[in-house]
Amino acid sequence: MIRTALPAEAGAVADLHLRARSTYYPDGVPEDGTDWSAAWRSAIERPDGQVLCAVEHGRIVGIASFRTPEGAPSGTVKLFQFHVAPDHWRSGIGTALHAACVEQWRADGRRTAVLDVHVGNERAQAFYARRGWVPDPENPPAEGDHHLFLRYAVTGE
Template sequence: MINERVTGGLMIRTALPAETETIADLHFRARSTYYPDGVPPSDFDWYEAWRGSIARPDGHVLCAVERGRIAGIASFRTPDGAPAETVKLFQFHVDPDRWRSGIGTALHAACVEEWQADGKRTAVLDVHVDNRRAQGFYARQGWVPDPENPPAEGDHHLFLRYRVPGE
C-alpha cells in the first residue's frame, strides 16, 4: 500500500480516519457537478460510507494532497465475488477547483502503481452517464467500455474496464 508518494508539489498518500469529513465534502462537491438538477436527495450517509472505506482492511483510499489540502481522492478494492486479479475503482474525485491541473492524472497513476504491486490485471468502474468530463478523463487514461457489462436500458451508469499494464 502506498504510504506516501511525492510528485512535484503533490503528495499522494493513504487517507487517514481523521480526514473522513474533508473527503466526504470533496466527494459531494465533485459529485454535484454532473447532476443537472443537483445531487438527488438521499438519506445515504456519505460520511459513514467514507469512514467505512478508510477503515476496511481490504480497501484502499488514496488522497492527493496539495499545499496541505486534500485535492483528490480514490477508493478501490476487489469487489465481492470478483476474481482476485480484478479491482474496482469505487470513487475517484478531484476537487472541482483543481480540475485540469494534473491531480487526477497523478492520482490515477498512483492507483495503477498500487494495482500492479497488488498483482491486479483488470480494473473496472462505473461512471454516471451525465458525467462527460469524467468519461473523457477515463478514456484518456485507457479505460474502455466493459464488454462483459453493457449498459442496461434505463441505467444511469456506464461500465468501463482498464487493462492494468504488466511489469
C-alpha cells in the same frame, strides 16, 4: 503528495466527494439519507480496500477509493470513487492520482480494473478514455441504467 487517507479526514473527503459529484447532477446530488462522512470513514478503515488522497498545501484535493468487488474474478479491482476538487480540475491532480492507483494495483498483482461512471459525466468519461479505459464487454449498459461500465488493463499501460 498522494498518500493513504486517514479516518480523521473522512469529513473532508466526504465534502470533496459531494462537491465533485454535484457538478454532473443537474439538480444536485440526490438526497438518499446517506451519511457520507460515515460512509467514507468506513471505506478508509476497510481492511480489504484503500482510499488514496491527493494533498496540496495541506488540503485534500483528490480522492480515489478501490477494492476487490464481491464475486469478481481473481486479479480484478474496482475503482468505486475517483474525484478531484472542481477548483483543481485540469491541474494534473487526476492524472497523478490515477497513476498512483495503477502503481498500487500493479504492486497488488491486479490485472484488470473496472468502474462505473454516470452517463451524464462526460468530463469523467473523457478522462478515463484518455487513460485507456474502454467499455466493459462483460457489462454492457442496461436500458435505462444511468451508469456506463468501463474496464482497464492494469498490466497493459
